[in-house]
Amino acid sequence: MAERKVKIGAILIKSGLVNDAQLQDALKSQSQLGGTLGENLVRLGHVTEDGLLNALSDQMGLQHINLSKIEVPVSVQRLIKLETVRLRRVLPIGFEGKMLVVGMVDPTDLTALSDVEFQSGHSTKPVILPSIQFEQALAFFNKHEYGTLPLALQGDRGAGRRVKMDNNLGSFLSALVTWKGQDLHLSAGAVPSIRIDNELRRLNLPAVKPAEIEEMIFGILTPEQKATFGRLLELDFAYSLDGVGRFRCNVYRQRHSIGFTARHVAESIPSAAELGLPDFLREFALKTQGLVLITGPNGHGKSTTLAYMIDVINRERKANVISIEDPIEFTHKHKNSNINQREVGTDTLSFSEGLRYIFRQNPDVIVIGELRDYDSMSVAITAAETGHLVMATMHSTNATSAIDRLIDCFPGNQQSQVRAQLADCLQLVLSQRLLQRATGTGRILAWEKMTSSVRVRNAIREGKVHMLRNMMQSNVEEMISIDWTLAELVASGKVRYDEAVKFSDNNSYLNDLLKVRGALK
Numbered sequence: 385m386a387e388r389k390v391k392i393g394a395i396l397i398k399s400g401l402v403n404d405a406q407l408q409d410a411l412k413s414q415s416q417l418g419g420t421l422g423e424n425l426v427r428l429g430h431v432t433e434d435g436l437l438n439a440l441s442d443q444m445g446l447q448h449i450n451l452s453k454i455e456v457p458v459s460v461q462r463l464i465k466l467e468t469v470r471l472r473r474v475l476p477i478g479f480e481g482k483m484l485v486v487g488m489v490d491p492t493d494l495t496a497l498s499d500v501e502f503q504s505g506h507s508t509k510p511v512i513l514p515s516i517q518f519e520q521a522l523a524f525f526n527k528h529e530y531g532t533l534p535l536a537l538q539g540d541r542g543a544g545r546r547v548k549m550d551n552n553l554g555s556f557l558s559a560l561v562t563w564k565g566q567d568l569h570l571s572a573g574a575v576p577s578i579r580i581d582n583e584l585r586r587l588n589l590p591a592v593k594p595a596e597i598e599e600m601i602f603g604i605l606t607p608e609q610k611a612t613f614g615r616l617l618e619l620d621f622a623y624s625l626d627g628v629g630r631f632r633c634n635v636y637r638q639r640h641s642i643g644f645t646a647r648h649v650a651e652s653i654p655s656a657a658e659l660g661l662p663d664f665l666r667e668f669a670l671k672t673q674g675l676v677l678i679t680g681p682n683g684h685g686k687s688t689t690l691a692y693m694i695d696v697i698n699r700e701r702k703a704n705v706i707s708i709e710d711p712i713e714f715t716h717k718h719k720n721s722n723i724n725q726r727e728v729g730t731d732t733l734s735f736s737e738g739l740r741y742i743f744r745q746n747p748d749v750i751v752i753g754e755l756r757d758y759d760s761m762s763v764a765i766t767a768a769e770t771g772h773l774v775m776a777t778m779h780s781t782n783a784t785s786a787i788d789r790l791i792d793c794f795p796g797n798q799q800s801q802v803r804a805q806l807a808d809c810l811q812l813v814l815s816q817r818l819l820q821r822a823t824g825t826g827r828i829l830a831w832e833k834m835t836s837s838v839r840v841r842n843a844i845r846e847g848k849v850h851m852l853r854n855m856m857q858s859n860v861e862e863m864i865s866i867d868w869t870l871a872e873l874v875a876s877g878k879v880r881y882d883e884a885v886k887f888s889d890n891n892s893y894l895n896d897l898l899k900v901r902g903a904l905k
Contacts, residue, residue: 391492392421392440396431399439406430420473420490423515433514438652440491440512445699445719448512449477449487451521453658453826455878456535460484463504466530472496475521480509480656481663487513511655551589553600554625559587560648561629566683567648570597572641581820581827582683594641601635601644612729621729622649622711632713647683649713653695654688660829661692665814669693669775670700672748674811674836675768677755679780684818685829686777687713690751693775697721697749707751708738721749728753739763752776761793765802768809782866782889783813783834784852787844800847807845810836815866817887819873822880830873830887832856832866857893865889871897 393407402410402425410424422440425431431439437448460476463484469475473489474496484506488496491512501508520537556576560568565578565585572594575586602610604623613619618636623646625631631646656665668676669692676693678686691714697703703721710728717723724745732738735752736759742750747767755761755776768774780786787806794802813834818827834840834852840862843852856865866889873879875898888894898904 392490395443396425396436396439399443401435401439402430420515422489426515433516434651437512437514441652442717444491444512446491446510446512447655447695448514448652449485449655450658451475451487451513451517451535452537453654454478454660458531458534461535462531463506464500465503466525468499468503469525469530470522472499473515473518474500475513475518476500476504477511478657479506479663481666483507483509485509485511485655485657487511487518489513489515489518551592551596553604554628556587557625557631557646557648558628560631560646565648568644568646570600570644571638572597572643579683581825582818583820597642597644601642605635609729619729620710622713622727630713630715632711650688653691653714653716656692659685659688659692661689662831662833664833665689665693666696668812668835669696671773671811673768673771673773673809675764675806675809676773676775676811677778677786677813678776678816679778679783679786679813680816681779681781684816686816687753689814689816690753690775690777691716694723694749694751698723701748703748704746705749705751706742706745706747707753708732708735708742709751709753710735735760736763743767747772749773749775754778755790758793761790765790765805765809768811769805780815782853783815783832783863784849784856786813786815787834787849787852791849803845803847807841810840810844812836817866819870819879819883819887822878822883828873828878830866830869830879830884832869832889833862833864835862837862857890865893867894867897870894871901871903874898875901875903 396402397404397407410421410428410430413424413428414421422436426433426436441448456477460478464476472493475487477485477487484504486500486508488510491510497508497510517537521535524535556568560578563578563580565580567579569577570592573591575591576589577584577586609619609621613635620634623631623633629651630649632649633646636643678689680686694705694716697705698716698719698721701721705721706724708726708728712725712727716725726732726738728734736757739760750767750772752760752764755764755778764774764776778786780789790806791799791802814831816829816831819830821828840852843849856863870884870888871894874881874884884894885891895904
């Protein structure tokens with residue numbers, strides 16, 4: 385036990401989070417009161433739990449998990465005995481591929497990990513579990529017998545939290561983060577609004593005046609950003625508010641005044657379990673070449689999924705990764721890979737300029753924040769065809785329309801060649817939507833996929849992509865329709881039927897799938 389205490393202490397000192405005096409203070413408290421070293425550091429006020437989790441995650445190369453965003457199935461719980469869960473302070477979470485993901489309050493406890501592997505019969509992937517959430521999980525098991533109900537902690541959406549609301553940008557952004565909203569919207573003559581679970585909610589404040597918005601927004605722009613906005617009449621930029629968070633922002637002109645939108649960007653990259661991402665996504669993140677597209681409408685988590693895939697590469701490959709983003713949302717620290725993030729407007733003039741010389745920068749992986757024009761699409765296909773892994777997001781209604789949009793971006797005399805190139809290099813198109821949970825709180829992911837196979841390659845090469853849409857309903861391994869995942873969500877009670885219908889590609893097919901599952905009569 386002492387060995388583990390020293391190891392965690394050394395990690396925290398190396399990270400600069402605590403000093404030696406604070407460490408000794410916490411060790412003394414631990415010997416008197418018990419608990420983990422981290423719990424005692426938090427109890428004494430030397431660190432915050434978020435700061436502790438981030439430091440351990442960065443120094444140990446492990447993710448940390450938020451239990452309020454996931455559900456632990458009964459079948460997973462039963463892989464480990466309750467006495468082991470309590471004694472070792474571990475919790476089985478779910479599977480990532482064939483590996484059992486295990487939440488650990490003390491991620492240095494290798495003996496606990498060995499016990500879990502022996503009992504479960506599975507190789508394990510440890511993730512850091514906040515001690516507070518572990519205690520909440522134990523309370524859940526005390527109330528409901530262990531291994532009888534899925535573990536579902538109610539996440540605090542912040543709706544009951546009071547925020548001091550003043551008519552200033554800092555107050556608006558604080559409310560956005562506290563209430564776990566997605567976006568803040570400011571328009572002259574309108575009441576400030578926050579989007580929560582995809583629904584716009586007005587704040588209890590008066591409408592903002594044009595001069596007030598201008599003063600707020602110009603107060604956070606640099607002289608260079610003001611000049612760019614004055615020239616282009618719109619601007620994308622990232623903004624960090626000390627003690628609150630990081631935001632992806634857009635300012636634009638509307639009716640002779642300024643409009644503003646800000647999206648909160650999480651400080652840490654969520655795990656696959658938190659995001660509800662399918663297991664196969666990790667496999668495609670670790671491909672060494674080809675094109676991977678993440679598609680869907682704005683605001684449905686494409687950038688977060690892309691950040692997860694970069695994080696997989698960062699942890700598991702030794703690669704040189706170069707991204708072009710507008711703006712940078714998630715910031716990645718160098719781990720096993722080098723992650724070079726370039727922001728449009730700050731590090732490069734445009735996507736096309738940033739990609740023009742990218743091959744001279746010797747990338748193994750190229751990440752394009754959004755494929756939006758001929759230049760970026762041309763470089764993406766060429767790079768994927770010549771031995772690089774290219775990952776990018778696109779706006780499209782579904783997986784097959786993404787292929788059509790790519791091809792249609794090229795002049796007619798080039799499209800035959802592009803179809804041949806795309807047929808050879810395409811690895812995956814994942815189209816995703818975020819739906820409101822049946823509880824009314826939070827959102828959950830639905831997706832469809834199209835991966836490379838002989839029939840997919842032939843359809844692309846021969847200009848018969850429209851035929852793939854019908855083939856989606858066959859649910860062969862390489863093509864799964866979004867209706868299939870919607871049916872799974874409705875049948876399991878995670879999403880209401882009327883919500884699923886909003887995002888369905890074919891309502892008749894969705895109904896047929898639900899009848900088979902006994903969820904619709």
